Amino acid sequence: MNTPAIMEKLKREHRLTKEEWIFLFDNRTRQSDEKLFRMADEVRREHFGNKVYKRGLIEFTNYCRNDCYYCGIRKSNLKVSRYRLSEEEILSCCEEGYRLGFRTFVLQGGEDGAFAKEDMIRIVSAIRSRYPDCAITLSIGEWDKAAYQEFFDAGADRYLLRHETANKEHYESLHPKQMNYERRIECLQALKEIGYQVGCGFMVDSPNQTSETLAEDMMFIQDFRPAMVGIGPFVPHHDTPFKDKQSGTVTDTLFCIALLRLILPFGLIPATTALGTISETGREQGIRCGANVVMPNLSPTIVRKKYELYDHKICTGEEAAECVNCLNARMEAIGYEIVVDRGDSPLWQGEKKA
Numbered sequence: 325m326n327t328p329a330i331m332e333k334l335k336r337e338h339r340l341t342k343e344e345w346i347f348l349f350d351n352r353t354r355q356s357d358e359k360l361f362r363m364a365d366e367v368r369r370e371h372f373g374n375k376v377y378k379r380g381l382i383e384f385t386n387y388c389r390n391d392c393y394y395c396g397i398r399k400s401n402l403k404v405s406r407y408r409l410s411e412e413e414i415l416s417c418c419e420e421g422y423r424l425g426f427r428t429f430v431l432q433g434g435e436d437g438a439f440a441k442e443d444m445i446r447i448v449s450a451i452r453s454r455y456p457d458c459a460i461t462l463s464i465g466e467w468d469k470a471a472y473q474e475f476f477d478a479g480a481d482r483y484l485l486r487h488e489t490a491n492k493e494h495y496e497s498l499h500p501k502q503m504n505y506e507r508r509i510e511c512l513q514a515l516k517e518i519g520y521q522v523g524c525g526f527m528v529d530s531p532n533q534t535s536e537t538l539a540e541d542m543m544f545i546q547d548f549r550p551a552m553v554g555i556g557p558f559v560p561h562h563d564t565p566f567k568d569k570q571s572g573t574v575t576d577t578l579f580c581i582a583l584l585r586l587i588l589p590f591g592l593i594p595a596t597t598a599l600g601t602i603s604e605t606g607r608e609q610g611i612r613c614g615a616n617v618v619m620p621n622l623s624p625t626i627v628r629k630k631y632e633l634y635d636h637k638i639c640t641g642e643e644a645a646e647c648v649n650c651l652n653a654r655m656e657a658i659g660y661e662i663v664v665d666r667g668d669s670p671l672w673q674g675e676k677k678a
């Protein structure tokens with residue numbers, strides 16, 4: 325086995341064996357990293373040119389019933405000042421977002437029992453009727469299949485649910501017992517069966533991650549073939565059990581982004597806020613290594629700091645318009661262009677409802 329040959333195979337076949345994946349993770353050099361980054365950018369340009377899609381992120385609740393060891397808004401963190409946006413507040417984020425050229429709204433929140441199924445359906449329906457030309461993405465965790473179906477029928481197009489890790493033991497080391505790996509995967513399958521454009525993903529360099537668990541992530545993704553994959557570095561939060569764990573690195577994250585681009589040539593892959601948090605130029609580097617999406621925040625500035633999944637999160641003081649201008653300039657400076665577009669997957673053939 326040798327790295328250049330494996331990378332060529334990945335580019336050609338979009339999948340590798342577990343041994344090949346592990347070999348890639350265990351035999352990195354600066355040179356082979358650079359080669360992979362170039363390959364990923366080439367593939368990305370072939371299908372998306374220099375276009376970057378933007379998604380408006382609305383963090384509408386930081387209440388969460390879960391207790392993930394890594395996450396700043398876990399329920400055991402009593403220091404968090406909790407908030408919920410009202411339906412009107414959510415809609416005014418969309419209004420502002422639409423004006424700023426967003427054509428995808430991402431409703432993200434903790435698993436907050438106070439937003440019942442009916443509430444989510446009402447909110448999705450309201451956005452759907454006001455913005456027929458926009459995509460609606462939900463990122464609201466685990467529900468039963470019937471609920472996922474009703475959200476879809478109400479007009480949601482996409483769903484983000486990071487699998488977090490495709491290794492059961494690793495999953496259990498990141499989450500208390502109330503969360504379970506099998507259920508996570510069942511949710512992802514259900515979402516796909518319903519017809520959502522589905523996004524999975526994981527944190528790079530999370531505690532207990534190894535070449536083997538990463539290989540399993542890649543194997544899961546090459547089989548599942550999601551429309552989107554969100555990855556960013558693990559960044560410790562000071563009020564969580566993982567507060568003393570090491571932060572992920574930029575190059576490890578770029579390496580994974582580039583690999584994902586070769587698995588999913590048409591994939592929608594964000595350069596995440598977490599990547600922008602560990603490096604001033606993180607998002608730019610992500611875009612240059614195969615990413616094609618940015619997800620600036622549309623939440624009202626007064627709540628931004630409260631949605632703190634990890635320490636030092638960027639853009640918590642900026643207005644949405646400032647982030648849009650900032651990102652436009654950043655992308656332009658490296659020769660890429662943020663476009664006004666829903667930014668569906670080019671492979672997407674899903675039934676569109678009127």
Ligand code: 5AD
Binds near residue numbers: 526598635
């Ligand atoms: N560092 C980086 N990413 C995190 N997430 C949660 N906590 C952290 C952290 N400390 C990610 C998880 C989750 C997504 C919304 O944010 O992967 O799925």
Ligand code: FES
Binds near residue numbers: 638646647650651
């Ligand atoms: Fe928010 Fe740059 S993207 S300030």
